[in-house]
Structures are given as C-alpha cells and as structure tokens.
Amino acid sequence: MRLSKETLRVLLIVGAVVAVIAIVLVIMNVWDFRATVEPDSSRSADTGVGVIYVDGQKYVKRSDIETILLIGTDGETPEESGQRADFDTLLVFDRSDHTCRLVQLNRDTMTTIRKYSLTGESTGTVTAQLALAYSYGGGGKTGCENTVAAVESLLYDASIDHYAALTLGAVSQLNDAVGGVTLTLLDDFSELDAEMAQGATITLRGDQAERYVSSRKGLEDSTNVHRMERQRQYMSAWMDALNVCLEKDGSFPSALLDAAGDCLLTDMTVNQMLDIAKLWQSYETAELETVSGETAVVDGYMQFKADDAALQAMVLELFYRPLEG
Numbered sequence: 001m002r003l004s005k006e007t008l009r010v011l012l013i014v015g016a017v018v019a020v021i022a023i024v025l026v027i028m029n030v031w032d033f034r035a036t037v038e039p040d041s042s043r044s045a046d047t048g049v050g051v052i053y054v055d056g057q058k059y060v061k062r063s064d065i066e067t068i069l070l071i072g073t074d075g076e077t078p079e080e081s082g083q084r085a086d087f088d089t090l091l092v093f094d095r096s097d098h099t100c101r102l103v104q105l106n107r108d109t110m111t112t113i114r115k116y117s118l119t120g121e122s123t124g125t126v127t128a129q130l131a132l133a134y135s136y137g138g139g140g141k142t143g144c145e146n147t148v149a150a151v152e153s154l155l156y157d158a159s160i161d162h163y164a165a166l167t168l169g170a171v172s173q174l175n176d177a178v179g180g181v182t183l184t185l186l187d188d189f190s191e192l193d194a195e196m197a198q199g200a201t202i203t204l205r206g207d208q209a210e211r212y213v214s215s216r217k218g219l220e221d222s223t224n225v226h227r228m229e230r231q232r233q234y235m236s237a238w239m240d241a242l243n244v245c246l247e248k249d250g251s252f253p254s255a256l257l258d259a260a261g262d263c264l265l266t267d268m269t270v271n272q273m274l275d276i277a278k279l280w281q282s283y284e285t286a287e288l289e290t291v292s293g294e295t296a297v298v299d300g301y302m303q304f305k306a307d308d309a310a311l312q313a314m315v316l317e318l319f320y321r322p323l324e325g
C-alpha cells in the first residue's frame with residue numbers, strides 16, 4: 001500500500017525510521033545487465049510443512065521471527081517502469097532472543113527471477129542479477145513482490161513477511177535533512193567533485209551523498225562488494241547525524257517525513273508497522289552482515305556468486321531450528 005502522510009508520521013515517530021535509513025542507500029546503476037538461462041541448482045529438498053533435511057539433520061521453519069525486505073530502487077517514484085532493485089537488505093526480528101539482524105544482499109547476486117509479460121502473465125524464470133527482479137516485475141507493488149520472490153529463492157525458499165521500498169529520489173533529501181553526513185572518503189571522486197578526494201573528511205551535501213553511495217564506474221575498485229562497504233560506512237554516519245538531530249528536536253521525525261515524500265512504498269499495515277517499530281526500539285540490533293562470495297565479470301557483465309555453504313548456514317541460522325531425532 002502507499003503510505004498516507006499520517007501513517008508515515010506514526011511510523012517515524014515511534015522509531016521505525018530505520019527502514020528509511022537503510023533503504024536510502026540506493027544505488028545508481030552503472031553496469032549493464034544480462035540474464036542467463038542457467039538454472040540455479042543444489043537446493044536442499046523441502047519435505048513439506050516447513051521441514052527440510054540438510055546433511056542428515058532435520059530442520060523446521062521458525063515461527064518466532066518477523067522479516068522485512070528493504071528495497072532501494074534507482075527511479076524517482078515507485079511506479080516508474082524499468083527500475084532496478086539496487087539495494088536489498090533483510091531485517092530479521094527474532095522474538096525468542098529479542099535481537100534484530102540485518103543482512104545486506106549484493107545486487108549483482110545471480111538468482112532465479114520470475115519474468116512477466118506486459119499483460120502481467122508469467123513467462124517463466126531466468127537466472128539473473130537480483131537487481132533485475134524489480135524491473136521484471138514491472139515496478140511498484142508487483143516489482144516489490146517479484147524482488148521478495150527472488151530473495152526468497154536465493155535464500156533456499158525462506159519466507160519474507162513484508163517489504164518496504166524507497167526510490168532514488170529521497171537520497172539527497174534525507175541526507176540534507178540531518179544536516180549532511182560527515183565521514184572520511186574511502187575512494188577518490190575528485191574528477192567529479194574537487195572536494196571528494198580519497199582520504200578527505202567532509203560533510204556530504206545533496207548529490208554528493210548520492211554519488212558516494214552509488215558510484216563505482218572509474219574507481220580503483222569498481223566492484224559492488226566495495227561499494228557496499230561505502231554504503232555501510234554511510235549508514236553508520238547517517239545514524240550518528242540522525243541521533244544528534246533527535247536530541248536537539250523531538251519533532252525532527254516530521255522533517256524526515258517531508259524529506260521522504262512519496263518515495264516510500266510498503267505492504268505493511270499501520271498495526272504491523274507499529275509492532276515492528278516497538279521491536280526495533282526494544283531489541284538489540286546487530287552489525288550489518290553481508291553474504292560471502294565471489295565477484296566476476298562474465299562476458300562483460302558483473303556477476304556475484306554467493307558462497308553456497310556460507311549462504312546455507314546463514315539461512316539455517318536465521319530461518320530454521322534443528323530438530324532431534
């Protein structure tokens with residue numbers, strides 16, 4: 001659903017602004033994409049009722065977790081066609097030990113994606129970069145749903161409860177809403193902006209923030225893995241700036257609301273958002289995690305292959321619990 005202004009106000013005021021913080025790290029795409037028809041194999045068999053066997057061990061799906069996929073797209077509004085899901089981070093709230101884990105997924109990750117015709121009919125699946133799932137779904141609500149399905153496929157058919165998506169149009173606004181973000185630059189952007197030399201400590205303003213979290217073409221390390229490192233650095237610095245603003249002005253969430261504008265789209269109801277906000281306030285939040293793997297340029301196209309063993313171990317830890325016998 002598209003959030004009303006009052007709904008967004010409630011969400012931000014009670015502390016769920018984390019969703020806006022994370023997905024503001026939207027990435028401008030600078031690489032072309034190619035879909036392949038090679039199927040992704042090596043999935044463990046599901047025996048039904050959420051029970052699987054891995055290496056002789058029985059696991060059952062957990063019912064005490066709440067999951068949200070945060071999606072960043074490269075357009076100005078959620079309904080634009082042709083957008084890519086360039087930033088994907090999974091929030092997993094564990095109601096048993098009161099923790100929240102955040103897993104950042106590489107947008108170049110090769111996974112199974114559904115394709116649809118212009119009339120909305122399914123035309124099968126392909127193996128392609130995760131970022132393409134949003135455009136293959138037609139953007140907007142169906143694009144978000146298709147991205148969720150692609151991530152679920154990547155994560156061995158784990159279930160994701162909700163999504164929240166933010167477009168590129170909010171990046172500079174949310175940056176400037178907190179007075180800019182101060183950090184030490186990990187890369188050299190001086191050819192685009194004289195202030196943005198590697199190693200310089202500056203306060204990013206407007207388009208500088210978008211450039212820092214999005215650019216990779218022409219840099220010494222142009223991989224998305226390295227860009228994700230910049231995004232995590234930026235997220236931490238943004239949080240610091242946000243906390244300063246909140247200490248000075250208790251009504252500051254209203255400014256964030258105005259900055260977000262119509263760029264946010266979610267399938268959560270007001271009550272669900274309130275519940276998630278309460279969990280965020282009271283749970284211990286872990287450091288942002290990533291999935292290990294290898295990046296390669298295949299026929300001129302960037303691809304990331306997740307490490308199967310590491311990915312499976314993470315999925316079992318987050319979404320399943322072992323059963324005896």
